[in-house]
Amino acid sequence: MGSQTDHKIPVIDFTDKNLKPGSDSWVSACKLIRYGLEEYGCFEAVYDKVPTELHTSIFSAAKELFDLPIETKEQKTSDRPGANYVGQDPFVPLYESLGLDNPTSFEAAESFTKFMWPAGNDTFREIVRSFSKPAAELYGTAIRIVFDSYGLGRLYGSHIESAFYRLRFFKYSVPKPNESNVGLPNHTDKTFVTILHQHQVEGLQIRTKDDQYIDVKAKPSSFLCIAGEGLMAWSNDRIRPCEHRVIIKENKGRYSLGFYTLVNGVIHVPEEMIDEEYPLAYKPIDYLDFLLHFFTNDIVRYAACPIKAFAGV
Ligand SMILES: O=C(O)CCC(=O)C(=O)O
Ligand SMILES: [Fe+2]
Numbered sequence: 001m002g003s004q005t006d007h008k009i010p011v012i013d014f015t016d017k018n019l020k021p022g023s024d025s026w027v028s029a030c031k032l033i034r035y036g037l038e039e040y041g042c043f044e045a046v047y048d049k050v051p052t053e054l055h056t057s058i059f060s061a062a063k064e065l066f067d068l069p070i071e072t073k074e075q076k077t078s079d080r081p082g083a084n085y086v087g088q089d090p091f092v093p094l095y096e097s098l099g100l101d102n103p104t105s106f107e108a109a110e111s112f113t114k115f116m117w118p119a120g121n122d123t124f125r126e127i128v129r130s131f132s133k134p135a136a137e138l139y140g141t142a143i144r145i146v147f148d149s150y151g152l153g154r155l156y157g158s159h160i161e162s163a164f165y166r167l168r169f170f171k172y173s174v175p176k177p178n179e180s181n182v183g184l185p186n187h188t189d190k191t192f193v194t195i196l197h198q199h200q201v202e203g204l205q206i207r208t209k210d211d212q213y214i215d216v217k218a219k220p221s222s223f224l225c226i227a228g229e230g231l232m233a234w235s236n237d238r239i240r241p242c243e244h245r246v247i248i249k250e251n252k253g254r255y256s257l258g259f260y261t262l263v264n265g266v267i268h269v270p271e272e273m274i275d276e277e278y279p280l281a282y283k284p285i286d287y288l289d290f291l292l293h294f295f296t297n298d299i300v301r302y303a304a305c306p307i308k309a310f311a312g313v
Helices: 023-040 052-066 070-074 107-115 122-149 153-161 229-234 287-296 305-312
Strands: 011-015 042-046 095-099 163-172 182-187 193-196 202-209 213-215 222-227 245-248 254-263
Touching: 011 023, 023 042, 023 122, 023 245, 052 095, 052 122, 052 163, 095 107, 107 122, 122 153, 122 193, 122 222, 122 254, 182 305, 202 222, 222 305, 229 305, 254 287, 287 305
Parallel strands: 011 042
Antiparallel strands: 042 222, 095 163, 163 254, 182 245, 193 222, 193 254, 202 213, 202 245
């Protein structure tokens, strides 16, 4: 059996001032990102637009949010599928999650904040927005590189127009004696892309093709960009959706963040993605309809690959 050292998730330096379309840095980033997504379903982004103070304050905000009464958190609903509260679930007893759509927008952040704190909490609202803006910028650059790496830069603009973001906060409690330390079992995300960000307490692991788990280090300037099932479908199965899980090894509560990209529109497999090795594997996917089915239709939800169960040809 191999060891974790046999594997290395590619690291892309987004702080590189030369990382501009057409530059040598861009061309090498295209190769590395494509390799990361096809081999591991992910890559690590080193990114400095979330300063340390903001990193610290978004995690304090996460704690403040989860410290609210369960009744308040449970009432959070959403027009769009999958943005409600998850917690007190016997299948994932350590896990709680809560999030909001369009976190960069004043109105959306204010409405979520007012829901949680009826008397208002401007600090929370502004921390959410200040974190989400650079996270969205990171996504924009990263996905432009992904599209370029397949020679599909022309589709970048329309993708960004139909994309929307969801910020999700995660909390894991410490397992009780005799309780399993699995915070979240192995899964793939139903997003297009998820950007994961950890704080102090590690626990995120990604699964490799040869069935090993690699620990992902928590660093304030590190963001793990993982492919969801949406990106797999767009790439006609060239990109692997990242399998990942969370294991709680430390005797401390764990907080983490997921910045999701979802699509308000239809995902079509671009023609260039189809050839003999990769025959067309998906019908056009109305993405919100897919999410709705995933959350309401057990056949889709419990399928080995939900997006294929929904849209496989
Ligand atoms: O907590 C993490 O780092 C990952 C969370 C996650 O994978 C999820 O909620 O889908
Ligand atoms: Fe996940």
